Amino acid sequence: xxxxxxxxxxxxxxxxxxxxxxxxxxxxxxxxxxxxxxxxxxxxxxxxxxxxxxxxxxxxxxxxxxxxxxxxxxxxxxxxxxxxxxxxxxxxxxxxxxxxxxxxxxxxxxxxxxxxxxxxxxxxxxxxxxxxxxxxxxxxxxxxxxxxxxxxxxxxxxxxxxxxxxxxxxxxxxxxxxxxxxxxxxxxxxxxxxxxxxxxxxxxxxxxxxxxxxxxxxxxxxxxxxxxxxxxxxxxxxxxxxxxxxxxxxxxxxxxxxxxxxxxxxxxxxxxxxxxxxxx
DNA sequence: CTAGACATCCGTCAACTCTA
DNA sequence: TAGAGTTGACGGATGTCTAG
Numbered sequence: 001x002x003x004x005x006x007x008x009x010x011x012x013x014x015x016x017x018x019x020x021x022x023x024x025x026x027x028x029x030x031x032x033x034x035x036x037x038x039x040x041x042x043x044x045x046x047x048x049x050x051x052x053x054x055x056x057x058x059x060x061x062x063x064x065x066x067x068x069x070x071x072x073x074x075x076x077x078x079x080x081x082x083x084x085x086x087x088x089x090x091x092x093x094x095x096x097x098x099x100x101x102x103x104x105x106x107x108x109x110x111x112x113x114x115x116x117x118x119x120x121x122x123x124x125x126x127x128x129x130x131x132x133x134x135x136x137x138x139x140x141x142x143x144x145x146x147x148x149x150x151x152x153x154x155x156x157x158x159x160x161x162x163x164x165x166x167x168x169x170x171x172x173x174x175x176x177x178x179x180x181x182x183x184x185x186x187x188x189x190x191x192x193x194x195x196x197x198x199x200x201x202x203x204x205x206x207x208x209x210x211x212x213x214x215x216x217x218x219x220x221x222x223x224x225x226x227x228x229x230x231x232x233x234x235x236x237x238x239x240x241x242x243x244x245x246x247x248x249x250x251x252x253x254x255x256x257x258x259x260x261x262x263x264x265x266x267x268x269x270x271x272x273x274x275x276x277x278x279x280x
Numbered sequence: 281c282t283a284g285a286c287a288t289c290c291g292t293c294a295a296c297t298c299t300a
Numbered sequence: 301t302a303g304a305g306t307t308g309a310c311g312g313a314t315g316t317c318t319a320g
Contacts, residue, residue, distance in 0.1 A: 231304085233291060239307055240289085 229292075235305065236291070
């Protein structure tokens with residue numbers, strides 16, 4: 001990482017300044033190329049304009065990729081299953097994965113299927129597929145989970161047939177940062193014995209009258225904010241990943257253009273030598 | 281061993297761009 | 301045009317290196 005020492009005066013050399021320098025470098029080298037090749041002038045003007053305006057890195061890189069074969073395009077989706085705990089087999093694509101205080105993994109798929117994985121068992125063996133009652137009719141034989149979106153103490157609860165309750169721990173982010181990264185920065189869940197004497201088969205629901213109370217509104221606002229922050233967190237991660245890729249792309253482009261430039265200069269020197277009138 | 285400098289990563293905010 | 305997405309900027313946390 002040779003550039004770190006070049007930018008000691010900047011607090012965030014890679015994130016904020018380095019890509020700009022590379023852009024200039026690429027533009028300069030490309031300019032040199034254009035002086036030898038008259039074609040592509042409009043193209044480079046357009047490209048420079050695009051680069052100076054700084055739209056998304058994905059766009060820039062993809063545009064560069066379309067011009068230059070061999071330059072990889074930025075993928076729309078993340079590669080290599082980030083944040084998926086190894087114990088979860090992909091029986092259904094989980095949208096949320098949680099780790100309970102007992103070490104169990106809970107994956108909630110888009111279809112409303114909940115998978116519970118025991119850390120002790122390996123792979124599919126430890127998986128239990130459950131279906132939430134508010135996500136459509138469960139398939140025959142499926143275990144029913146009573147799901148309450150919000151309980152009185154502001155936590156999410158899943159009522160599991162074994163008279164256990166999976167409770168979302170909203171306030172405390174118990175998981176350390178490395179753990180949060182592994183679980184996709186999800187809130188922690190605990191499996192508890194039910195605190196209230198709810199009979200099985202009864203779905204908890206907020207009464208319509210209390211739905212618009214101040215507390216509910218505040219909770220809704222908090223929930224929205226949390227969601228926004230979570231999305232932005234992920235977006236920032238993705239943005240940084242794209243920027244790194246973009247910088248890498250620019251670096252390789254600089255290298256290629258420098259070699260190309262050197263070759264052209266050598267060629268020019270050779271031609272000069274051949275075409276020059278011999279004095280002796 | 282320790283303090284300080286620096287690098288790197290991350291979360292958040294705000295401003296901007298894009299799109300339905 | 302509202303809402304979602306993107307990204308620069310900032311500050312905090314943590315790791316690494318080095319001089320004393």
